[in-house]
Amino acid sequence: MCTSMHIFQKGIAFLFCAFYLYFPLIEFACACALLSSSPMSFPKQGLFLEKLGICHRYQMWRIALNGIPVMKSSYLIIKDLAFDDIPVRVYWPRTPSTSRRGILYLHGGIGVCGSIFYISVHLCIRFRLVPEYPSHVTIRDCCTAATHFLKNAKAYGVDPNRVLIAGDSSGGTFAAAVSQKLVMRDDLPRLRAQVLLYPFLQAVDFSLPSHQQNHSTPPLVDVDGIMKNAHVPEHVLVKCRKWISADNIPEQFKVRGYTPPVPAPFSKQLYETCKAAFDPTFSPLLAEDCIIRRLPDTFIYTCEYDVIRDDGLLYKKRLEDNGVSVTWFHVKNGYHGILFTLGFGTFESSGLKIKEFCPSGQLITAH
Structure with a gap:
């Protein structure tokens, strides 16, 4: 049993590195490699194991994070x-x-x-x-x-x-x-x-400059599906526009790229899911x-x-x-x-x- 668990853990570690150690090169790539090899990168590995029928994705995350040793001190x-x-x-x-x-x-x-x-x-x-x-x-x-x-x-x-x-x-x-x-x-x-x-x-606007610039940066990825804001009804937009708008973001945070979004048709189905x-x-x-x-x-x-x-x-x-x-x-x-x-x-x-x-x-x- 112990040997099987070790083999399983090594297999997961291999998948871990193979899946995550490649991503677009940015100035902090070495630090991202460290992060992507840490428990923070388990979401996609968890999804992979879930699709294989091994365990639920959240179980994978929890096993990884709960495995971090408890920090102790004599003080x-x-x-x-x-x-x-x-x-x-x-x-x-x-x-x-x-x-x-x-x-x-x-x-x-x-x-x-x-x-x-x-x-x-x-x-x-x-x-x-x-x-x-x-x-x-x-x-x-x-x-x-x-x-x-x-x-x-x-x-x-x-x-x-x-x-x-x-x-x-x-x-x-x-x-x-x-x-x-x-x-x-x-x-x-x-x-x-x-x-x-x-x-x-x-959870109102997913098309702000930081979403457009960093939606493929680990560890938070895969937000393309909600970036069009089709889940937001008009009455919420009217209420929140003064608080949540790219107009309130300093220009220095738009230099890496920002395009004002084209409003998407409202989806009642998405709204019911996200309200x-x-x-x-x-x-x-x-x-x-x-x-x-x-x-x-x-x-x-x-x-x-x-x-x-x-x-x-x-x-x-x-x-x-x-x-x-x-x-x-x-x-x-x-x-x-x-x-x-x-x-x-x-x-x-x-x-x-x-x-x-x-x-x-x-x-x-x-x-």
Whole structure:
């Protein structure tokens, strides 16, 4: 059995490299090769195995990501707990304190993969995943755990007024959505800040400059089918045009190519399939101004070679227009999933910039 598993793993590794180590040459090709040989490149391998009838594509993703070793430290106390029935893993320094900062971190993985074992740093929430559970269940799990922590922060040596929420990729979506829900709760301490790392923030316009420029850049690919925006009805377009438009993207981000799209005929069938995506829970950019203006200080991290780069740029403008303080950091040679490469020297400046915004202290990571 063990030998068979090793053969299977080696076969997958071979398919992995053969399938993914070739793509258009761009200035960060070496870094992309590293990323494409990492668990971030499993989506297509998972689809390949699903078509062979071996396993569901999401099982492949989860096996890969859950296989990342747990990071341990002699400086930390690590415990598995439950916050109102939501499984969590808590990490905190061994040195006693009652006034540390706290970070609630929500992982990426488009809501279908990731766990408390994946990129864990200091408190991890095992929220339920799509497709077994609807996306609103994921948000509810995150809100439940966040609420519990804010109410009981002192028990973990954290000042409840010094807690921020953060997330990467779809975790950035969840972080933004949870922030919007928590600011309406007058019974909770106010979040000190939110940190959004290359977040997905809207499902209205898939023809923005970053979509046109980067739709074939790994690891997020295969968006050609939705770039025509045929899923969006007129009333949604009218409401969102002032918030989501290429006109709100600085010209410097159009120089690599942008052609104003020709409007596609509306498809009622596509709309019925996608209409849930227009809820601010899934598309935080669509929240009303009365919510946006109450949001905490925000750090937004975008990458040039990222198909959803412009979501971050649009949210930055939306927040600033509503008086929210925004710190923005753009990685000119960066790509989606760049945090997977932290520790390889070249991208240490990215980590340092994030650290400047959220100094060391109690770090709470939600998975």
